[in-house]
Amino acid sequence: MIVRQLKAADIRNLTFVDWTPGEQVNIIYGQNAQGKTNLLESLWLFTGGKSFRGSKDSELVRIGAPRARLQCTFFAEGREQTAEITIEKRRKATLNGVALSSPTKLTGLFGAVVFSPDHLMMIKGSPELRRRFIDAALCQVQPSYIRTYSEYLHILQQRNALLKEWYHFPDDDQLEAWNTRMTEAAADIVVARRDYCRILREQATAVYHGLSSGREEFSLSYEADKPYEQMTREEIVDFWRQSLAESRKADIGAGFSTVGPHREDLSVSISGLSARHYGSQGQQRSAVLALKMAEAAVLRERTGEQPVILLDDVMSELDETRQDYLMNHLDGWQVFITCCDPSTISRLADGNVYKMDAGELK
Ligand SMILES: Nc1ncnc2c1ncn2[C@@H]1O[C@H](COP(=O)(O)OP(=O)(O)OP(=O)(O)O)[C@@H](O)[C@H]1O
Ligand SMILES: [Mg+2]
Known part of the structure; x- marks a missing residue:
């Protein structure tokens, strides 16, 4: 997918922008x-998702203006398409002149992967953020995962409700029934996440190799402490059957499910050390970038459409070699990079440069 033109009116501090970006x-x-x-946020809205800053829609409208309007012309699925988004009380969207029932209908057509400094928490923060990253990425490349995931959540909630009331209403038959369903659903989640992490690892390793000029080795694995790599789905089902039986006492004591894929993690290491616990600022930033670029590469491989890459404030804390890789070696992608330091640009070999000044693009 290629963005050909973006028009933005009254969004945030952008009074009016009419922009024809370059293809690289x-x-x-x-x-x-x-x-x-x-x-970048304006472009991102065409993915149909919420603001990547977690803002409410009403905060996107320029203060004092009645509504924000965005129009984007892009090349996707073999033809030029135009989408429009209006944000007033609600967000509305049209595609090629036809009103959509919801702006989320743009998801899957307009693809983008975004890096913002908040995403560093993917490495630095709790396992929940890493699970959310894999689950969201899986939902995009493998839509059937949405059902797999909601099935697991449903079972987990029901099992937790039973455990919470156990003291007053113990029910072994029901617990056994939930355990059976949970082992199957857990195995589906584990297999999907493990397999996705395998292909992600391949792509991310290549990007990290480029970023660090081959000086550091990136590695990634899903729940490294468990022997998932070599296991078949049936063996994973058995594994969970046994684990749930073993955690019975702990689960009843705690009043919730103490084990399951909802407690698992993705581990990222750099040259053999955990990126979360030992990584430098630049290494952690590089690791997130590698994961994001890998997500984009997998999406391109699976859907045949390539997302645009939005890199917000990515340059700070990266040395010249890493900056050079981002600016000059992400061949074949349409990339949007924001930065403060104008000297960065002098190292750009080929591409377009724009200056943002008080909401005006020059
Ligand atoms: N709804 C809004 N109406 C008007 N102005 C807004 C609105 N929302 C945000 N702004 C303003 O937009 C300005 C620019 O924000 P933005 O985050 O794009 O800056 P930036 O160029 O990315 O800066 P930095 O380098 O610090 O990241 C801010 O000063 C903010 O006050
Ligand atoms: Mg900014």
């Missing part, structure tokens, strides 16, 4: 608080 690397530089992130 686009650098948007400018001082703090000029509107660089706002521009």
